[in-house]
Amino acid sequence: MSHPTQPSTPPSTPALPPTSGEPALRAVTSLHPADEIDLVRLLPHGPATELVAWVRGGEGMVGWGRALELSATGPGRWAELADRWREVTDASTDEGSAGAPRGAGLVAWVSAAFSDDSPAGSTLVVPRTVVGVHEGVAWVTRIEQLSPGVVSEDVPSTGTTGATGADALPREGTPPVAPRGLREAPGLTPDEGWEEVVAAGIDAVRGGRAEKVVLARDVLATAAEPLDLRWLLQRFAAGYPDTWTFAVDGLVGATPEMLVRLDGGRVFSRVLAGTIPREAGAGQDQRVADGLLHSTKDLAEHAFAVESVVERLAPLCTTVEAPGTPSVLPLPNVFHLSSDVDGRVRPGTTVLELAGALHPSAAVGGTPREAALELITELEGRDRDRYAAPVGWVDAAGDGDMGLALRCGRVLEEDPATLRLWAGGGIMADSDPRTEWVETGAKLAPMRWALGTD
Ligand SMILES: C=C(O[C@@H]1C=C(C(=O)O)C=C[C@H]1O)C(=O)O
Secondary structure: OOOOOOOOOOOOOOOOOOOOOOOOEEEEEEEEEOOOOOHHHHOOOOOHHHEEEEEEOOEEEEEEOOOEEEEEOOOOHHHHHHHHHHHHHHHOEEEOOOOOOOOOOOEEEEEOOOOOOOOOOEEEEEOOEEEEEEOOEEEEEEEEEOOOOOOOOOOOOOOEOOOOOOOOOEOOOOOOOOOOOOEEEEOOOOHHHHHHHHHHHHHHHHOOOOOEEEEEEEEEEEOOOOOOHHHHHHHHHHHOOOOEEEEEOOEEEEEOOEEEEEEOOEEEEEEEEEEEEOOOOHHHHHHHHHHHHOOHHHHHHHHHHHHHHHHHHHHHEEEEEOOOOOEEEEOOOEEEEEEEEEEEEOOOOOHHHHHHHHOOOOOOOEEOHHHHHHHHHHHHOOOOOOOOOEEEEEEOOOOEEEEEOOOEEEEEOOEEEEEEEEEEEEEOOOOOHHHHHHHHHHHHHHHHHHHOOO
């Protein structure tokens, strides 16, 4: 039996839609008076990964649902996210945000992996609903995909105030659920081994391998049920109002450190390095703060961090200015040496590219950068996931805030009742392992307090 011969050319197939480019989004913003809006109370109950927040002193933004998610890995993760976000925003429409406060309109939250070779990946998330507050103005932005793509189900709406429809202000969500039956366990480094890790870091610095290396430890906190992130966010917002309370992709915390803010061409970075736990009793504050301001070890450690930021900003800016001496930033748990760096960015640079260039600053890596990163890999011996990496938001113009993911934890993908908490500190030749243990304990205090019910 003979078989029909195959045609030499395949039959013509219908034309496929263009595959280049990212999905287009449509953002619609409405403005409202901001009377008595408590942003973190607006968040609906939902899985940890569906909630986003960036709030400080009652202002900022919260969001939920997912209109779009982009991910990237490797050393090119920043450039990839920046390019793809530009493609998204170029193809998208943004209605009603003209003249509205910074952050209103099309906006994405970003959380990146600390290291270039991390399996953790980096993510850019555009929520379906964003509510913001700034200087007496509130806004609601609703975002949807215009072109085909995967859109996850929105978190159920919390309802609306008076007015109905897409532009109404969402009403407060149900009260958050306090974590029950909390227990702590040592993380990837056994507690009793961490001072040895620090001692090895001190030896490496004394031996000339680096001038400063930041070493961190982790702790696991497990509750009886999946954690309600809104509990933590409300605690942070109330107890740490001078820090940026953040949530994205299951990473939650209250960071005092602004790696980089871009606002209409102005660049700002708050560099922190050099820390002392705040002792109970306000009577001690002045003495402790003075001690920090005169500690040669802490001043040197701080200078490395400022230098690393100024050096990396310089090629991307027309001007960069740093103060000659740091000041003391008081937080409920610690004092930090703090320097505010200001600059003007060269046109066309977004906050994502700035964060990519600055990360890891010597506040979380060390000096020199490459040698310190090698030591971190060698001595910590495990991946930092999203800890100590940039976290924040970017708008359609490329402006935004990128803090450092510190005083934070991340919900484990495999167990939504467990958070991995992290804290680290800068190790210099004259550091002491016991003091570093106490300092990292003070840096874990905000998370431990936020998990509590006192
Ligand atoms: C590494 C952390 O914090 C960083 C390290 C600091 C230090 O060593 O003094 C201070 C602030 C942060 O830049 C942390 O909180 O985990």
